Each structure stands twice: as C-alpha cells, then as structure tokens.
Amino acid sequence: MELEGLNPLDPAFRRDPYPVYEQARRERPVVRHAGLPLRLISVFRYEDCQAILRDAQRWSSEFPIAQQIRIGADAAGLPPASMLGTDPPAHTRLRSLVNKAFTPRIVQRLEPRMRAIAGELMDAALAAGGEVDLVQALTYPLPVVVIADIIGIPAEDRATFKRWSDEAIASLGLVFFGGLDPERLARQRRLFDEMRSYFVPLAEARRRAPREDLLTGLVLAEHEGSQLSHEEMLSMLVLLLVAGNETTTTLIGNAVLELIAHPEAEKRLRDDPALVPTAIDEVLRFSSPVQFDPRRATRATTLRGVEIEPGDYVLCWLGSANRDERVFERPDVFDPGRTRNPHLTFGFGVHYCLGANLARLEARVAIEALLARTRRFERSDDAPLPLHPSPVFRGVTRLPVRLVPA
Numbered sequence: 068m069e070l071e072g073l074n075p076l077d078p079a080f081r082r083d084p085y086p087v088y089e090q091a092r093r094e095r096p097v098v099r100h101a102g103l104p105l106r107l108i109s110v111f112r113y114e115d116c117q118a119i120l121r122d123a124q125r126w127s128s129e130f131p132i133a134q135q136i137r138i139g140a141d142a143a144g145l146p147p148a149s150m151l152g153t154d155p156p157a158h159t160r161l162r163s164l165v166n167k168a169f170t171p172r173i174v175q176r177l178e179p180r181m182r183a184i185a186g187e188l189m190d191a192a193l194a195a196g197g198e199v200d201l202v203q204a205l206t207y208p209l210p211v212v213v214i215a216d217i218i219g220i221p222a223e224d225r226a227t228f229k230r231w232s233d234e235a236i237a238s239l240g241l242v243f244f245g246g247l248d249p250e251r252l253a254r255q256r257r258l259f260d261e262m263r264s265y266f267v268p269l270a271e272a273r274r275r276a277p278r279e280d281l282l283t284g285l286v287l288a289e290h291e292g293s294q295l296s297h298e299e300m301l302s303m304l305v306l307l308l309v310a311g312n313e314t315t316t317t318l319i320g321n322a323v324l325e326l327i328a329h330p331e332a333e334k335r336l337r338d339d340p341a342l343v344p345t346a347i348d349e350v351l352r353f354s355s356p357v358q359f360d361p362r363r364a365t366r367a368t369t370l371r372g373v374e375i376e377p378g379d380y381v382l383c384w385l386g387s388a389n390r391d392e393r394v395f396e397r398p399d400v401f402d403p404g405r406t407r408n409p410h411l412t413f414g415f416g417v418h419y420c421l422g423a424n425l426a427r428l429e430a431r432v433a434i435e436a437l438l439a440r441t442r443r444f445e446r447s448d449d450a451p452l453p454l455h456p457s458p459v460f461r462g463v464t465r466l467p468v469r470l471v472p473a
C-alpha cells in the first residue's frame with residue numbers, strides 16, 4: 068500500500084488509525100492502493116467522502132460479485148443484493164417498503180420497551196456480582212431484542228442471530244483487501260441457506276395469520292405482486308437483522324470505552340443526563356463503529372490528481388472524515404457537549420442509515436440505564452480487548468467491566 072501505516076488488516080492500525088488518517092488528510096487525501104486484487108482508492112477528507120456518497124449516479128453501490136472476488140465465482144446460492152447494494156431506482160423501491168417502520172415517530176413508540184429491556188439486563192448484570200462482559204450482558208442483547216420485535220421474530224432465538232451476525236460480519240469488507248477466499252464464500256452460502264430455512268416457515272406463518280409486524284408487511288408486499296420477490300424479501304430480512312445489530316452493539320461498547328477513558332465526560336453526564344444524546348453523537352463521530360463506506364466509480368474522473376476509471380472501487384473513510392479539522396473544531400477532543408456535529412457515521416445521501424434514529428435511541432437508553440444503576444464502572448482487567456474481525460468495524464467483541472451499584 069502506498070500510504071505508510073495504512074493497513075486495514077493490521078491490528079495496530081485498527082486500534083489507533085487516527086495518526087494515519089491525519090497524515091493522509093494532509094498529504095495524500097486520495098490514494099490508490101497497490102498490490103491488491105481490486106483497483107482500490109481510499110478517500111480521507113470529509114468534503115470528498117460527502118461528495119461521493121451524495122452522488123449515487125457517479126458512485127454506485129452495486130458491486131458485481133464476480134469482479135469482487137476475482138475467482139470467476141458462481142453467485143448461485145448467494146443472496147440477491149439488498150437495498151444497501153443497489154442503486155436508484157431499484158434502491159428506492161426496496162427502501163420504500165420498510166421506510167415506514169423506522170420513522171422517528173414509530174421508533175419513539177419502542178422506547179418504553181427498550182427501557183424495560185435495558186433495565187432488566189442491567190439488573191441481571193448487577194445481580195451476577197457486577198463483573199461481566201458487557202457485550203454479552205448489555206450491548207449485544209439490547210439491539211437484537213429490539214430488531215427481533217420490529218421484524219416479528221422470536222427474540223429467544225438471539226443466540227442463533229448472534230452466530231449469523233458474527234459469521235456474516237466476519238467477512239465484511241475483506242473483499243477489498245484480498246481476504247475473501249472461496250472457502251469464506253462457501254461459508255456465506257451455507258449461512259444464507261440456514262437463514263432461508265429459518266425465515267421461510269415464519270413468512271409462511273404470517274401469510275396464513277398476518278400480524279402487526281414488519282415481516283407481515285414484507286410478506287404482503289411479496290404477495291401483492293411483483294413488488295418484492297421471495298429472495299429479495301430474505302435479503303431484506305438478513306440486512307435488517309445483521310446491519311443494525313453489530314453496529315449498535317459496537318456503538319454502545321465504544322460509548323462505554325470512551326466514558327472510561329474520559330472520566331470528566333462521565334461526570335458531566337452523571338451531573339447532567341440531558342447531555343446523553345449529544346454524547347452519543349460524539350461517540351459516533353469520535354469512535355465511529357463503521358470506519359469506511361465503499362462505492363464503485365461509474366465513469367472516469369480525477370480526484371485530487373488521482374485518475375479513476377469506471378469500475379474502480381473507492382473507500383470513503385468515515386472515521387477520518389469525522390476527524391477532519393476543516394469541518395470539526397478540535398476534532399481530536401472528545402466533547403460530550405458538542406453541538407455542531409455533522410459526522411458521516413450513518414453515511415450520507417440515498418443510503419443514509421435507515422436505522423439511525425433507532426440506533427441513537429438504543430444507545431441513549433443503554434447508557435442512561437448504565438449511569439442510573441451504577442455509581443461507577445471500570446475495566447476489570449487491562450488486557451488488550453479483542454477487535455472485530457472485519458476491517459469495516461472499529462470496536463471490541465468483549466468488554467469485561469466491574470459495575471459498582473448505585
């Protein structure tokens with residue numbers, strides 16, 4: 068790679084990518100990678116990332132799978148592209164089918180149930196003596212129970228969802244760095260088969276006996292004609308189940324880690340809980356769960372002197388854009404009271420995160436429950452925490468803490 072230190076598969080870079088980002092923004096804001104199976108360009112400045120994400124015609128989200136994996140792959144058995152991997156107008160159609168379930172008003176209605184779940188999880192953690200892996204105890208179960216409720220699938224199956232999520236996410240983004248091999252691809256295909264066997268009977272059940280849930284909505288959309296094919300419906304369910312979980316789990320975990328690293332910020336929140344929402348957005352900016360967002364060029368262009376050909380892939384480094392000194396005041400300071408905070412962590416443009424309202428509320432509810440039920444929380448050991456296997460994510464998969472009850 069042409070930028071020293073930029074190696075998204077290297078744990079040292081992943082633990083602290085910010086000095087590399089800073090240098091990249093200054094000296095090499097657009098850089099072409101060398102020695103990779105794909106033609107890949109990285110983009111580090113806010114302005115450039117935003118411009119790319121804004122323009123879905125020039126910068127496509129459709130990634131031809133065979134080209135991605137360069138093994139002449141047979142795409143049979145893999146899910147059709149979800150809304151995340153389609154461009155308008157196909158994207159517009161898919162998104163409109165689920166949009167309604169995620170409006171601020173609908174999400175707001177979930178708050179009491181979210182608070183009850185977060186409270187129960189915290190009580191259980193404290194009852195167990197307060198030394199827990201917070202990922203298992205709180206940050207993973209909360210989002211999964213909520214999305215299972217929205218879709219209308221049994222939350223008791225959450226251990227299965229976790230396994231799927233882990234499996235699906237482990238491969239995410241690896242394709243860009245040559246890490247997606249035929250064996251992983253075969254695992255993905257098996258995974259999708261397993262999800263298909265899970266969802267098909269549930270969908271059939273809703274067709275026979277409709278309920279007030281998203282699954283019923285999708286089944287009816289499928290039933291009503293050409294709106295949604297069966298496989299598209301599966302892709303949608305997989306996307307909703309997986310996209311929102313790991314990201315939100317990571318956000319809550321990163322929030323806890325930042326509060327541990329910045330005791331003065333924790334104190335500010337305890338003194339003034341009304342600051343929790345801005346603090347969550349600051350975590351989203353400062354310690355973004357998603358580090359990059361990929362696109363594929365549809366036409367030839369030049370970006371800051373780097374020539375780009377149609378079919379080239381670009382990575383918009385959100386984690387870097389969010390620290391861009393041209394946009395944010397004191398970008399390397401974690402300020403839970405930051406009010407002007409137009410971070411790009413939920414993306415930008417037509418693919419702007421469908422679950423942004425939901426994720427913000429879940430994180431807020433989780434942090435409020437943690438603050439309200441504890442006097443203090445701290446790491447219970449200082450061993451390095453295990454990082455997510457996917458280079459897209461920045462966060463930990465285990466977070467042992469000691470909770471001191473309020």
Ligand code: HEM
Binds near residue numbers: 357413
């Ligand atoms: C902290 C939590 C989250 C983060 C950081 C996050 C991040 C993102 C980002 C960056 C995108 C844009 C991808 C692109 O431009 O191609 C996106 C899209 C999406 N997110 Fe999230 N997300 C989070 C939580 C959620 C939740 C809770 C859901 C629940 C349903 C969700 C569902 C989706 C969906 C369906 C899309 C695709 C939207 C589209 O293609 O139009 N996300 N998310």
